[in-house]
Amino acid sequence: MNTKSFNNQRLNRSFFSGEDVVAISKALLGKYLVTNFEDQYCSGKIVETEAYRGPDDKACHAYNNLRTKRTETMYQQAGTSYVYLCYGIHHLFNIVTAKENMAHAILIRAIEPVENVELMLERRQFKALKSQLTAGPGVMSKALGINKNHNGLDLCSLQSPIWLESRGLDIKESEILSTPRVGVAYAKECALWPWRFRIKGNKWTSPAK
DNA sequence: CACGGGATCGTCT
DNA sequence: GACGATCCCGTGT
Numbered sequence: 001m002n003t004k005s006f007n008n009q010r011l012n013r014s015f016f017s018g019e020d021v022v023a024i025s026k027a028l029l030g031k032y033l034v035t036n037f038e039d040q041y042c043s044g045k046i047v048e049t050e051a052y053r054g055p056d057d058k059a060c061h062a063y064n065n066l067r068t069k070r071t072e073t074m075y076q077q078a079g080t081s082y083v084y085l086c087y088g089i090h091h092l093f094n095i096v097t098a099k100e101n102m103a104h105a106i107l108i109r110a111i112e113p114v115e116n117v118e119l120m121l122e123r124r125q126f127k128a129l130k131s132q133l134t135a136g137p138g139v140m141s142k143a144l145g146i147n148k149n150h151n152g153l154d155l156c157s158l159q160s161p162i163w164l165e166s167r168g169l170d171i172k173e174s175e176i177l178s179t180p181r182v183g184v185a186y187a188k189e190c191a192l193w194p195w196r197f198r199i200k201g202n203k204w205t206s207p208a209k
Numbered sequence: 210c211a212c213g214g215g216a217t218c219g220t221c222t
Numbered sequence: 223g224a225c226g227a228t229c230c231c232g233t234g235t
Contacts, residue, residue: 050219050227052227057219059227060227061220061227066221068220068221070219070220070221084219084220084227085217085218085219085220086219086226086227086228087216087217087218087225087226087227087228087229088217088218088219089216089217089228089229090227090229091226092227092228094227107227109227132229136228136229137227137228138228138229139228139229148219155229181227182227183226183227183228184227184229186225186226187227197212210234210235211233211234211235212232212233212234213228213231213232213233213234214230214232214233215229215230215231215232216228216230218226218231219225219226219235220224220226221223221224221225221226222224222229
């Protein structure tokens with residue numbers, strides 16, 4: 001069924017368990033995000049991520065350890081998915097990191113389409129392949145078939161329809177472009193933190209400014 | 210290419 | 223009742 005070779009390795013709990021959400025956000029660049037919903041398999045290489053760190057990050061939903069029905073997912077164990085609705089339209093996909101009750105999460109913002117591109121084109125109703133297919137957290141989720149029903153999944157479980165893989169590619173620090181996060185002006189001084197990470201020069205990210 | 214607005218609804222105050 | 227971790231399309235240049 002799934003296209004796999006011996007050097008494809010599922011990312012396990014320990015990958016996500018660390019305290020340093022910035023380091024994990026960078027380490028996710030070049031890893032593969034895979035979805036397989038009802039035998040509809042597709043995958044892409046992660047090229048853009050963003051770090052959110054409760055309780056001290058004003059841009060994080062869990063700022064000041066805010067606990068609500070929505071944010072509760074961010075306090076779960078490392079490797080849990082956090083998917084929420086943004087602007088009433090877009091489903092944004094995050095991965096929870098750090099130990100339980102420490103609300104860190106990483107927003108996956110863009111992938112380079114790799115396997116079953118036709119399926120992603122169909123979900124987006126695109127006729128031709130271009131970077132807008134998966135550049136941006138809302139459209140990426142749509143292409144991968146991710147919605148808020150996939151909130152709270154254990155991405156490290158072999159049963160999960162969403163998972164992450166290393167396929168032997170390592171992105172060096174010198175290949176990473178760090179810039180401030182967008183759309184978080186309300187977060188005041190935290191909005192300046194350079195916690196948006198991209199693979200330098202990669203055409204599948206949103207264009208650098 | 211830059212900007213500006215509308216879509217659309219869950220979440221929090 | 224206001225607003226948002228976005229996107230797309232229209233207008234003007």
